[in-house]
Amino acid sequence: MHILLVEDDEALAVSVAGALQAQGWRVDVSARGEPVPRSLAQDAYDLLVLDLGLPGIDGLETLRRVRESGWLQPVLVLTARDSVEDRVAGLESGADDYMCKPFAPAELVARLRALVRRHENRREGRLALAALRFDLQGMRATIGEQALPLSARESTLLQYLMTRAGQIVAREQLMALVPGWAAATSDNALELQVSRLRAKIEPGGVRLRTVRGLGYLLEAADADGV
Structure with a gap:
């Protein structure tokens, strides 16, 4: 490089x-x-x-x-x-x-x-973490051959988190993804969205952690904690 x-x-x-x-x-x-x-x-x-x-x-x-x-x-x-x-x-x-x-x-x-x-994955139109895959063109997530039933908002959140896998993403960043969402969404509502997304993606060998006071961290389930 x-x-x-x-x-x-x-x-x-x-x-x-x-x-x-x-x-x-x-x-x-x-x-x-x-x-x-x-x-x-x-x-x-x-x-x-x-x-x-x-x-x-x-x-x-x-x-x-x-x-x-x-x-x-x-x-x-x-x-x-x-x-x-x-x-x-x-x-x-x-x-x-x-x-x-x-x-x-x-x-x-x-x-x-x-x-x-x-x-390189983004240029090829896909994101990958452990067994979790995300098709950027179709905005679809899969684990193996199984498609995940995600809402439009969950797909947006997952795409953003996967492009920043291994990094802490601040709540404000996630709330800014959807126009007008930040003004109308409480921290509790965001946590509920994240909780629902977490339950759907964790069977793919990933972990979506809440980092108190900072935001959220998506990583492979076998990654070392921080």
């Missing part, structure tokens, strides 16, 4: 680049966000790893410009900011995943591999 790492902390950039290069990946490093959209347009990068606390334009503005330019490859955000609001802001700006500093290099590598797999 060819990765663009945008990080202004020189010591951290050297450490992260070394961990990625140890996987046999090519890594280019930038300390600022301004040249990033042009770099992505000129070179065939597979991934962008982006720090939020950059000099000049910050990571969120960099990410916004990247997505507005039409670049669709996965983006993983690195940040020292650990509030729910900061995570939501990063994801809503177009990030595919979010890691807080400090982090273990092995986890970063695993997250990047997972991002690439999910991106």
Whole structure:
């Protein structure tokens, strides 16, 4: 893979680049966000790893410009900011995943591999987690050969959660999926929707967890807890 790492902390950039290069990946490093959209347009990068606390334009503005330019490859955000609001802001700006500093290099590598797999699945029009499958064109979910009887809202929730499998998704993100839903939906009503969805998909070897104070986490049932 060819990765663009945008990080202004020189010591951290050297450490992260070394961990990625140890996987046999090519890594280019930038300390600022301004040249990033042009770099992505000129070179065939597979991934962008982006720090939020950059000099000049910050990571969120960099990410916004990247997505507005039409670049669709996965983006993983690195940040020292650990509030729910900061995570939501990063994801809503177009990030595919979010890691807080400090982090273990092995986890970063695993997250990047997972991002690439999910991106390839999306390009093929499907999502997969354990035995659970989701057809993006037909908006249909299956476990093996068995179709799941999902409502339109449950299908929307599941698609969003599967594109972010292994990540905590804030309640606000889910409530914003359907226009007007957030204003008319209480936390209890959302929990009821999630509970119904959970009962339908867990036979597929997945687990949909409620993470108190943060949101929801969809993962394979044999994944390590967090």
